[in-house]
Amino acid sequence: MSTLHTVNKSPFEKSSLDACLAHAGTGANVLLLEDGVYAATTGTAVEQRMKQALDSVKLFVLGPDLMARGLAEDRVIQGITVVDYAGFVDLAAENDKVQAWL
Amino acid sequence: MSETIKQFLYLNRKAPYGTIYAWESLEVVLIGAAFDQDVSLAFVDDGVYQLTKGQDTAGIGMKNFSPTYAALGDYEVKKIFVERESLEERGLSLDDLQHLVWEDEDDDYAEKDSIKLVSREEMTAIMDDADVVFSF
Amino acid sequence: MKFAIQINEGPYQHQASDSAYFFTKAALEKGHEIFRVFFYHDGVNNASRLTTPPQDDRNVVDRWAALAEQHDLDMVVCVAAAQRRGMVDEGEMQRNGKDATNIHPRFRISGLGQLVEAAIQSDRLVVFGD
Numbered sequence: 001m002s003t004l005h006t007v008n009k010s011p012f013e014k015s016s017l018d019a020c021l022a023h024a025g026t027g028a029n030v031l032l033l034e035d036g037v038y039a040a041t042t043g044t045a046v047e048q049r050m051k052q053a054l055d056s057v058k059l060f061v062l063g064p065d066l067m068a069r070g071l072a073e074d075r076v077i078q079g080i081t082v083v084d085y086a087g088f089v090d091l092a093a094e095n096d097k098v099q100a101w102l
Numbered sequence: 103m104s105e106t107i108k109q110f111l112y113l114n115r116k117a118p119y120g121t122i123y124a125w126e127s128l129e130v131v132l133i134g135a136a137f138d139q140d141v142s143l144a145f146v147d148d149g150v151y152q153l154t155k156g157q158d159t160a161g162i163g164m165k166n167f168s169p170t171y172a173a174l175g176d177y178e179v180k181k182i183f184v185e186r187e188s189l190e191e192r193g194l195s196l197d198d199l200q201h202l203v204w205e206d207e208d209d210d211y212a213e214k215d216s217i218k219l220v221s222r223e224e225m226t227a228i229m230d231d232a233d234v235v236f237s238f
Numbered sequence: 239m240k241f242a243i244q245i246n247e248g249p250y251q252h253q254a255s256d257s258a259y260f261f262t263k264a265a266l267e268k269g270h271e272i273f274r275v276f277f278y279h280d281g282v283n284n285a286s287r288l289t290t291p292p293q294d295d296r297n298v299v300d301r302w303a304a305l306a307e308q309h310d311l312d313m314v315v316c317v318a319a320a321q322r323r324g325m326v327d328e329g330e331m332q333r334n335g336k337d338a339t340n341i342h343p344r345f346r347i348s349g350l351g352q353l354v355e356a357a358i359q360s361d362r363l364v365v366f367g368d
Contacts, residue, residue, distance in 0.1 A: 001230055001231065001232075001233075003229070003230065008253075008254075008257075008366075008368075015147065019115065019146065019147055022222060022226075023146075023222065023225060023226045023229055024226075025226055025227075025230050033257060034253045034254075034257060064260070084264075085260045085261055085263070085264035086264045086267070086268060088261055088264065089261060089264045089265045089268055089270065090268075092241070092261075092265075092362050092364055093239050093270070093361075093362070096233075097232065097233060097234060097235060097362065097363075098235070098362055098363065098364045098365070099113070099229065099232075099235040099237070100235070100237040100364075100365040100366070100367065101115070101237070102115070102116075102123075102237045102238065102246070102365065102367040102368060106358055106359075108357070108358060110357070122279065123246075123279065126278065126279055126318075126319060129318060129350060130278075130350050130353060130354070133349065133350040133351055133354060134350075134351075134354040136351070137351070137354050137355070137358065139354075139358065234357045234363050235363070235365075236244075236357070236363070236365070237365045237367065238246060238278075238279070238365075238367065
């Protein structure tokens, strides 16, 4: 069953992202939103982990949350897709369920 | 009420008492039991702390809700999955958790274990199978 | 497609209610149906009609109420969580002998069964929280 996982925590404060990636099956979709977007940019301590994750899951990041935090889209790791709220809705609809890693 | 039977998964990743999520999540499980869905509970990460035995809240002035987990069997909640890796990371084993059981009426009301220790890989499959995931 | 939305955090303290609002709005604009918006944990505080944010900030409660008005949304506040946190409607005021109400008329207080029913009846449950 295809799943959209959502992560809304900074990877530097909480383990939600690690927990999500450890349980997301191959081909799953993962959306970073709210403080979760800090995992999406280049040059961070988690960049390698994100690049590895891209081998097995599709990663998305919520654009309005990036912008709000002063992170330009050109800083997003290549392979991570930026979506807006409409894109978030599409992801939720396209997958069979949404699993929030609160 | 609907005829639909869905696979419900209650995902517990938070420890008790520090925040109310664990207790209010358990309240949903108890109410939800009346809806005759296919219910599973998953305890991963700090969620495993919810099930430890010997909880005594006398000193913090809060209600000890841990006995409620022992009542889950009476609510026909019999699939309680605990992730082994989450336990081990926290220096815990199955012996540190409450012994939760349900009565199998098809087997002369024999008491059967509700808790099933699963690997992270098995937990991934359990999550994958769910139709609906409740997060708190 | 039918969506159910669950909100676990109160307004202003956490972004959860804002994210849920923009998700719900986008879903409605795309022609999806919102079966119910369910407020749980501190999320029940989103229903206070007494909220008074500074003028240069968004009004989270009024914003939900306006969206609900426009799309006839069913916005349900969990009764058990509401009682603990002092969210009161007319019925709760009388039942529990309180001297005031504070719930916005676009919201209604009801049981947790409403969340479970929403999860059964909807195609997707989307949870926003901490």
